[in-house]
Amino acid sequence: MAPFSRGFLPSFIKLLTRYPCRSRKESLCRFSGYAAQKQQQQQHQHQRGPGAPLPASVDAHGGVTVHHLPADVTEATFSELLRESVCVWRSEGRVAVWLRVPLCRSRLAEAAALQGFTYHHAVRDEAVLSLWMGDGESRLPNYATHQVGVAGAVVNQSNGKVLVVQDKNRAKNMWKFPGGLSNPSENIGDTAVREVFEETGVRSEFRSLLSIRQQHHHPGAFGNSDMYLICRLAPVTYDINFCKHECLRCEWMDLARLAKASDTAPITSRIAKLLLYGLETGFHNIDLSMEELPAVYTGLVYQIHHRTIPERYK
Template identity: 70%
Template sequence: MTVYHTLYIYSYIYIYNMAGRVLLSGLKPLVCGSKGCQVRSSVRGFRRAVTASRQRLRAEGNKALTGTADRFGGVTVNLEQTGLSEDVSEDSFSDLLQESLIQWKAEGKVAVWLRVPISLSRCAAAASTHGFSFHHAINDHAVLCLWLGAGESRLPGFATHQVGVAGAVVDESSGKVLVVQDKNKTKNAWKFPGGLSDPGENIGVTAVREVFEETGVRSEFKSLLSIRQQHNHPGAFGMSDMYIICRLRPLTYNIDFCTQECLRCEWLHLSELALTDHTTPITSRVAKLLLHGLEEGFEHIDLAMEELPAVYSGMFYQLYHRKIPTA
């Protein structure tokens, strides 16, 4: 009977990156039998794998990914700005990302934001193997994120609201307000012209723009009147909706409304709009608010806007509030 003796040899294995830093280390059992020791062949196979990984990185001509640090202790990497080859392989990018993660952890980074253009979508698949998940996608790129800090992730979620803005253009001399009826609606109700605010667009600018695009009437922003919050808004992909109504002053009065969006457009008296059944509850309520402003003074209903400097960015933001009485 032939007896085979097996000898377990624990070899301390190191995996180095191109810069000489240790990528992975650990105890690896290598087996020898009486018919010949397999240690040398195992080590040779290991060395070949390391060599192949290094060759992929050299072929791409990349070291660790570069990014922009933020004041929260994270780093943002835009793959379009890293000099990454357009034909980079998924395996090569995975090796590069692994090396970068080790560096970021050593630097104490708590989070990584990875901006991936659609042309490099395969890099998103590679990033997912390192724990990255999708945060959001806009137009031609996706943003992935990974929490590196202690405990549960404290990364903020993506925007959950859309902002709609309407303009109540009030002619104080006649007591009339500009209203429209949307086209292709199951119920044609009078409402204030408006639409969604563009990214980076101030509320007042949205109101003025939307009024002109829908009615042809030019106006100027005066104040904020009301805010409506609604969840699971239809057409908002399950997101919440903020609907803001602004008070505008007309600069022109001739109507030239957009026939693609509007069925009708008129100057309607506020008293009629406040009582008619052919409107929405929020439009009727704001019409009553505007009537009160006409009678008692708009300072009783206006949330005026004031620009103030932001503490951290040095930029300016808009603050809306009732005016503080002066002594």
């Protein structure tokens, strides 16, 4: 190790005198921490370089997404850094910027708004802001235009009965198929099976998609449109242990009775008649079967629902 220069010790003692601490050991620690922090900042500045943009990923549509904001940055510093970054992205021909701002850093959203960013959506503890930089009006897609509800019609083919419930705390209690809203990244068949079990205690298996209803101005959908899908399920268990928090009644009901019942919604009556037709002529006449196909862009798979086609056409 190289020896200290003759002028180092007097300078260090003068530093301790100017900034007194509880002990010289604490002073040394503070001095060492300051030096390390200064060196780290200089290295970071060197890596980023003059005019380098915020770290961001490029998507397939010509936009960039900033997933992580700099730690412990002030609004003024962030504003300048964001302005420099937008200039770089414009020069690179990027058409849009997506800025992910966690709730605990929401103070930085104002700095982004002053540069033209607007809120696109917010989920739990994170808001996403966007800036359109392409030609003409913004072509960025809207977010969450629909909510997806899924119900399961659990049919016992041996006796022609179907599982139905009446919701609790409704002004008018009507018989319906058990169901609820689909969770993010949840396939509709899985939603139907899960909701049926949570509401009735009956376990079931997915068989097919029966119908899709689209409805606008749906109450309780926060201004979004509503997609309501009904699946045909096969029972695995039959004993009912329904959720008393959600349901007033639950029973296995004859499809013929449900099709003619006055205390049910029109869509429930229609699906009951569809299921009767399937029982009499074969479910292949009413089922939209499900098949998994490879997704082009993600390398994963997706589910497609359609009427069954002969093998020679596949």
